[in-house]
Amino acid sequence: xxxxxxxxxxxxxxxxxxxxxxxxxxxxxxxNTITTASGREFxxxxxxxxxSAAVRFAGEDFIENKTLGVYVQQRIGWKNRVFLTGAVRxxxxxAFGENFDFVVYPKASATWIVxxxxxxxxxxxxxxxxxxxxxKAGQQPDVFAATRLYAPITGPDGSAALTRSNIxxxxxEPEVGEEIELGFDASVWDxxxxxxxxxxxxxxxxxxxxxxxxxxxxxxxxxxxxxxxIKNQGFEIGVGADPIRRPDWNWNVGATFSTTDNKxxxxxxxxxxxxxxxxxxxRHVEGFPVGSLFMKHVLSAEWDASGNLVNLMCEGGDPxxxxxxxxxxxxxxxxxxxxPFPGWEAGMNTSLRYxxxxxxxxxxxxxxxxxxxxxxxxxxMFFRNTRQMxxxxxxxxxxxxxxDQFGGxxxxxxxxxxxxxxxxxxxxxxxxxxxxxxxxxxxTASVTLSGQNLFTLWIAEDERFGHPVIDPEVHATQGRxxxxxVNAATxxxxxxxxxxxxxxxxxxxxxxxxx
Amino acid sequence: xxxxxxxxxGSGEVGTFTTAASLVLMLGGLTGCDDLLEVExxxxxxxxxxxxxxxxxxLVNSAVADFECAYNNYTFGSSAFSDEMWHSSGAQIDREWGxxxxxxxxxxxxxxxxxxxxxxxxxxxxxxxTEAEDxxxxxxxxxxxxxxxxxxxxxxxHAYAGYNYVMLGEAFxxxxxxxxxxxxxxxxxxxxxxxxxxxxxxxxAEIVNMARVGRARVRLDLGDGPGALxxxxxxxxxxxxxxxxxxxxxxxxxxxxxxxxxxxxFTVSPRFRDLEWKGVLDPRVMVEFTSVLPTAPPLDxxxxxKYTSLGSPIPLATWEEAQLIIAEVSGGQTAVDIIxxxxxxxxxxxxxxxxxxxxxxxxLQERSRELFLEGGHRLNDHLRxxxxxHEIPFFTGVDHLGRQYGNATCWPLPNVERHGxxxxx
Numbered sequence: 001x002x003x004x005x006x007x008x009x010x011x012x013x014x015x016x017x018x019x020x021x022x023x024x025x026x027x028x029x030x031x032n033t034i035t036t037a038s039g040r041e042f043x044x045x046x047x048x049x050x051x052s053a054a055v056r057f058a059g060e061d062f063i064e065n066k067t068l069g070v071y072v073q074q075r076i077g078w079k080n081r082v083f084l085t086g087a088v089r090x091x092x093x094x095a096f097g098e099n100f101d102f103v104v105y106p107k108a109s110a111t112w113i114v115x116x117x118x119x120x121x122x123x124x125x126x127x128x129x130x131x132x133x134x135x136k137a138g139q140q141p142d143v144f145a146a147t148r149l150y151a152p153i154t155g156p157d158g159s160a161a162l163t164r165s166n167i168x169x170x171x172x173e174p175e176v177g178e179e180i181e182l183g184f185d186a187s188v189w190d191x192x193x194x195x196x197x198x199x200x201x202x203x204x205x206x207x208x209x210x211x212x213x214x215x216x217x218x219x220x221x222x223x224x225x226x227x228x229x230i231k232n233q234g235f236e237i238g239v240g241a242d243p244i245r246r247p248d249w250n251w252n253v254g255a256t257f258s259t260t261d262n263k264x265x266x267x268x269x270x271x272x273x274x275x276x277x278x279x280x281x282x283r284h285v286e287g288f289p290v291g292s293l294f295m296k297h298v299l300s301a302e303w304d305a306s307g308n309l310v311n312l313m314c315e316g317g318d319p320x321x322x323x324x325x326x327x328x329x330x331x332x333x334x335x336x337x338x339x340p341f342p343g344w345e346a347g348m349n350t351s352l353r354y355x356x357x358x359x360x361x362x363x364x365x366x367x368x369x370x371x372x373x374x375x376x377x378x379x380x381m382f383f384r385n386t387r388q389m390x391x392x393x394x395x396x397x398x399x400x401x402x403x404d405q406f407g408g409x410x411x412x413x414x415x416x417x418x419x420x421x422x423x424x425x426x427x428x429x430x431x432x433x434x435x436x437x438x439x440x441x442x443x444t445a446s447v448t449l450s451g452q453n454l455f456t457l458w459i460a461e462d463e464r465f466g467h468p469v470i471d472p473e474v475h476a477t478q479g480r481x482x483x484x485x486v487n488a489a490t491x492x493x494x495x496x497x498x499x500x501x502x503x504x505x506x507x508x509x510x511x512x513x514x515x
Numbered sequence: 516x517x518x519x520x521x522x523x524x525g526s527g528e529v530g531t532f533t534t535a536a537s538l539v540l541m542l543g544g545l546t547g548c549d550d551l552l553e554v555e556x557x558x559x560x561x562x563x564x565x566x567x568x569x570x571x572x573x574l575v576n577s578a579v580a581d582f583e584c585a586y587n588n589y590t591f592g593s594s595a596f597s598d599e600m601w602h603s604s605g606a607q608i609d610r611e612w613g614x615x616x617x618x619x620x621x622x623x624x625x626x627x628x629x630x631x632x633x634x635x636x637x638x639x640x641x642x643x644x645t646e647a648e649d650x651x652x653x654x655x656x657x658x659x660x661x662x663x664x665x666x667x668x669x670x671x672x673h674a675y676a677g678y679n680y681v682m683l684g685e686a687f688x689x690x691x692x693x694x695x696x697x698x699x700x701x702x703x704x705x706x707x708x709x710x711x712x713x714x715x716x717x718x719x720a721e722i723v724n725m726a727r728v729g730r731a732r733v734r735l736d737l738g739d740g741p742g743a744l745x746x747x748x749x750x751x752x753x754x755x756x757x758x759x760x761x762x763x764x765x766x767x768x769x770x771x772x773x774x775x776x777x778x779x780x781f782t783v784s785p786r787f788r789d790l791e792w793k794g795v796l797d798p799r800v801m802v803e804f805t806s807v808l809p810t811a812p813p814l815d816x817x818x819x820x821k822y823t824s825l826g827s828p829i830p831l832a833t834w835e836e837a838q839l840i841i842a843e844v845s846g847g848q849t850a851v852d853i854i855x856x857x858x859x860x861x862x863x864x865x866x867x868x869x870x871x872x873x874x875x876x877x878x879l880q881e882r883s884r885e886l887f888l889e890g891g892h893r894l895n896d897h898l899r900x901x902x903x904x905h906e907i908p909f910f911t912g913v914d915h916l917g918r919q920y921g922n923a924t925c926w927p928l929p930n931v932e933r934h935g936x937x938x939x940x
Contacts, residue, residue: 027551055762064554094554149559154767155580156759162577164642165559212626212931215638216691218645220628271934274622279607382605384810405918410607 003027018080022073027066034061066094067140081116085109093140096174103174107135127187127194132180139175141208145224146172167219173226177204193241202232203265209284211273227268230290234259250353257346262289262339272320280372280411280496281334285321289339291493293370295412297335299326301398309393312402329402337415340495343368346421356431367419367460371472374498376464377414380404388466400465411496419460420472422503426451442513452506471502568661571654575668578647582675583758584629584766585639586890589682590829591770592624592634593891595781596923598907601915603782603814608633609774613781614914616921625929630766637929640682645693647676670718673710674726678831680707681733685895688925696938697928701737708733724749725756728832731840736899740844747844750837757828769829771822771888779808783817784910790884793864799884810916821888830889839885842878850874854881875905883907898925 006024013019039053050056073087085108092102114120114128148168155161183198207228213219240254264284267273272285281295297315304310314332317324322335349362380386381404388400403412427450437445462469474497565574594600595612602613608623610616612634617624627635628642650672659665683690684703691697692706711730715723731746760769775781783802790797801820808814822829830836835857842850854877855865868874879896886892897907901924911920933939 057764060558062555062557066552066554068551092552094552144556144559147556148562149556150562150565151559153577153580154761154764155576156583158761158763159576159580160573161580162560162565162573163581164646212935214694214935215625215641215929215932216694216936218642218649218693220626220638220642271930381607384605 001029016079018077020075020077022075023071025068025070027068030063030065032061032063035059063144064094065140068092079116081113083111091138091140091174093174095141095145096172103138103176105136105138105176107133107137109133109135125186125188126191127185129185131184132182134180135178137177137179139177139204139208141172141174141224144168145208146170148219164219166221167213167217167223169223169225171226172208172224173206175204175207175226177202179203192243192245193239195240196238197235198237199235200233204228204230204232209267209270209273210275211270222273225270227266227270228264228284229266230262231265232260232262234261248355251351253348253350255346255348257344259344260342262341264288264290275494280494281337282340282493282495283320285336288321288336289341291340291495293337293340293372293411293415293495294320294322294334295337295415296329296332296403296406297322297337298329298399298402298412301329301402303393303396303398307393309398309401309405312405329406337412338370338417339368340371340493341369342366342419356433358429358431360425360427360429361423362425363421363423363457365419365421365458367417369418370495371416371418371475372411372496373414373416373464373469373472373474374410374496375414376416376467376469377410377412378498379467380413380465381410386465386467397465413465414497416464416469416472417460418472419458420456421458422453422473423455423457424452426454437513442515445511445513448508448510448512450508450510452508453503454505473503474500565649565653568654568657571650571657571662571665571668574646574650574653575672578643578650578672578675581629581639581643581646582679583760585636585643585679585682586758586831587760587768587770587829588629588634588636588639589686589891590889591774592636593686593894594771594888595634597893597897598784598786598910599888599893600775600781601784601814601910602780603808603810603816604778604780605810606632606780609780610916610918611921614918614920615909615923617923617926618921619927619930619933621929622931624926625931630764634770636682636686636926637932640679644676644679644683647672647679651676666717667719667722670714670716670726671722674714674718674722674729677707677710677714677726677729677733680704680710681729682891684733685736685898686891686926687928689928691928691932691936691939694936694938700925704733704736708737721756724751724754725832728754728756728837731837735840735843736895743840744844747837747840750834752834754832754834754837755830756832758831759828760826762825768825769822769827771819771829772825772827776818776822777825779806779816782808782814783819787883787887788817792858792866795863797863797884798861800887812916814915819888830886833889835885836889836892839878839882842881843875846874846878850878854878857881857885873905879905879907 004026008022010020036059037050039050039056041054069091071089075085077083087107089105090102111131146169149166150162151165153161153163179202181200185196187194206226207230208224209228210222210224213223236258238256242252244251264286267286272283274283281293282291283294299313301312302310312329313326314329315322315335316327316332319333345366347364351360380389429448432445602609623633625637627633629639654669680703684700689697690703711726714726727746727750731743734743761767787800788802790800803818805816805818808816838853842853900906914920
């Protein structure tokens with residue numbers, strides 16, 4: 001439920017100076033209720049209701065979170081070409097720690113429409129707008145991350161009991177993000193070509209990091225603490241053009257490209273915490289992107305004449321991040337193997353119209369990241385039914401054999417460069433002539449045939465030790481709650497892929513009318 | 516219950532907040548309404564719920580529940596780790612437990628809670644220990660008049676706290692308690708002994724005997740033969756205290772049945788197959804061949820038959836264990852008599868030290884059979900006799916699936932404790 005109230009007052013102080021004052025408040029109430037029921041041991045085939053099972057299980061989860069925020073904003077415009085905005089926002093949230101109150105976020109921005117200036121004399125430039133902004137924003141903790149909690153369990157002989165479920169942190173505060181953004185928007189040649197560019201530099205301080213609760217204190221799972229500083233910077237550029245713009249013909253093309261450079265700057269002395277499935281090796285480590293993958297990295301291995309694996313050399317250096325010269329694998333720790341989210345993203349789109357017929361296509365690509373594809377890893381290592389796992393030495397890849405020997409190799413074996421490019425959408429639209437649509441009483445009508453995800457244009461790594469990577473786009477839609485470390489800092493960054501569905505190909509026929 | 520973090524203390528930011536809030540007075544004072552941020556927790560309770568004397572029995576029951584869960588993991592994790600079982604699945608965690616590839620960074624050993632795959636040890640035991648000790652503390656502080664059977668409840672919590680310390684003291688190389696400094700196994704076992712002593716003072720007959728067996732076990736570990744003997748001798752014949760298991764929730768499944776038998780993740784090792792005594796199969800370690808597993812290379816699955824369902828209880832403290840403690844401490848004819856009494860119960864021919872060899876070796880052999888897959892005894896015997904003439908060797912070298920065994924013996928203090936504990940340098 002969202003309750004949003006906003007009001008604003010505009011005033012012209014002088015002919016050149018105008019202002020707008022806004023105040024507002026938002027109240028968010030989020031409730032998730034999950035009820036499950038299952039049964040097993042049905043007396044005879046054909047019984048399908050849960051109540052007909054001999055052993056029944058039921059579960060219910062209820063999670064509630066509330067946020068109350070208020071803000072005040074003042075915008076000042078000068079000659080309708082320079083705008084300055086300042087604002088302050090205050091938020092309070094039910095998940096903040098007992099010892100922490102509300103949080104205040106200021107922001108300021110400026111926009112200058114340069115082409116409106118009297119001195120501007122480049123006629124082919126239709127628009128040039130420079131913009132800059134600075135601001136702070138918060139990220140609230142997970143619901144109840146601050147609270148010490150006990151959960152009901154089944155006790156001895158089916159009796160009722162409680163167990164410790166969450167240690168809580170009464171000092172937990174929201175993360176605070178501070179961001180500077182600079183950029184411009186421009187269009188030229190009768191707005192046939194448009195361009196926008198944005199550079200951003202964000203620092204998240206008091207980053208909420210899930211560290212393992214100290215076991216000897218008796219609580220399982222993790223404790224959320226404000227210790228980290230994370231930097232995030234990059235740029236986004238977009239270009240669009242209309243090479244053909246005629247009454248019967250129209251063709252436009254566009255492209256976007258963006259980068260993300262993310263780094264954990266400071267963990268406040270914390271041992272680099274792990275999250276996600278333990279064998280995925282994801283950690284927050286100073287100097288590396290958030291949630292990067294750190295695993296033993298076999299560089300070389302050989303078979304001797306007797307078929308024994310010898311000369312196993314792994315990446316040496318730092319016990320967690322590696323980076324040093326090769327050392328014998330039994331002396332090696334882990335090594336940095338990649339980040340779990342794309343380092344760059346790109347997109348292209350084009351549209352060609354001839355009278356009533358329009359053809360459109362979009363494609364996108366991502367790269368610069370890795371995944372632990374356990375459909376590859378488990379097939380080699382658990383099911384062990386791949387060709388590579390069954391051919392004898394020396395044909396068997398010694399690197400694969402080395403990972404297998406160490407154990408813990410599921411993710412090393414399934415570690416793939418996850419970059420890909422796909423034709424995301426291809427469509428053909430026919431706008432029905434008005435005289436036709438009027439025959440069945442419609443004012444307008446169109447027919448669109450489109451296909452989504454029809455072709456994979458590029459895969460950075462299409463096989464791993466001979467086993468195909470089915471679809472690199474598959475990703476964990478959430479963290480793995482069973483490993484307890486899902487929070488704002490890890491959501492969407494779980495690199496462990498096991499049983500998620502690949503992206504569907506779809507063919508869609510759409511008839512749209514208006515009456 | 517309802518929960519809210521609503522307590523507005525003064526702070527440097529209050530003024531700013533008030534200023535901002537005053538600008539939205541038209542909102543009718545929304546910012547001052549703390550109830551708006553109150554949320555409900557219908558599925559969990561916070562700590563204030565434990566401050567009620569009326570739930571004293573629940574506190575103890577909760578400590579028992581978490582102990583039983585930890586003990587389940589401990590029993591079958593230590594068996595997997597010892598020479599009782601071989602791992603027989605391709606699953607990485609099973610292989611690490613069965614292959615003794617357990618180091619200080621082993622997340623499953625260190626942090627996995629009860630209901631998870633594998634055999635989480637350190638965190639479940641510490642959780643159960645702190646719950647038992649917390650129950651002792653809370654109930655002791657409650658007014659006597661408001662707690663029924665107060666002394667017995669406290670004694671029960673002490674007994675279970677003692678067994679939690681047994682697990683920490685016998686299997687781990689080092690230990691920390693409540694965020695404190697490093698402790699040796701002997702220091703931890705003395706804490707167990709103290710808890711058992713407290714339990715003996717006011718427990719019910721069942722708890723007293725449980726504490727007697729527990730204290731005898733600890734005193735044997737500590738080399739206190741006379742003390743162990745006096746406790747063990749006081750245990751009545753036929754006594755057995757079990758940890759309950761059930762099929763009502765995965766955390767209550769007997770893992771010996773669930774993981775070893777149902778999931779075929781472990782097979783009984785050759786050292787415990789077809790065990791005989793003078794040509795008679797020993798019924799205390801009955802094993803069945805069930806199938807050939809599709810591992811590489813293929814592996815025979817030998818099923819343990821001690822635990823035959825998800826709800827099979829696990830022995831915790833028994834007269835048989837007490838008898839074998841007496842035999843080990845006393846040696847000589849006393850040990851021979853005990854061995855032969857146990858043989859007679861099992862329908863086995865008698866042991867004769869003049870022809871059958873070393874008495875202590877036989878006591879250890881009897882322990883391996885009588886206490887097969889029970890409470891970490893086999894791992895404890897591996898460790899107790901390591902480096903002695905009666906050493907019980909772990910499996911080493913290349914395992915049955917062609918991979919290398921690890922070199923763990925006792926379990927290391929997890930790094931999650933070592934690195935997070937400010938009292939450990």
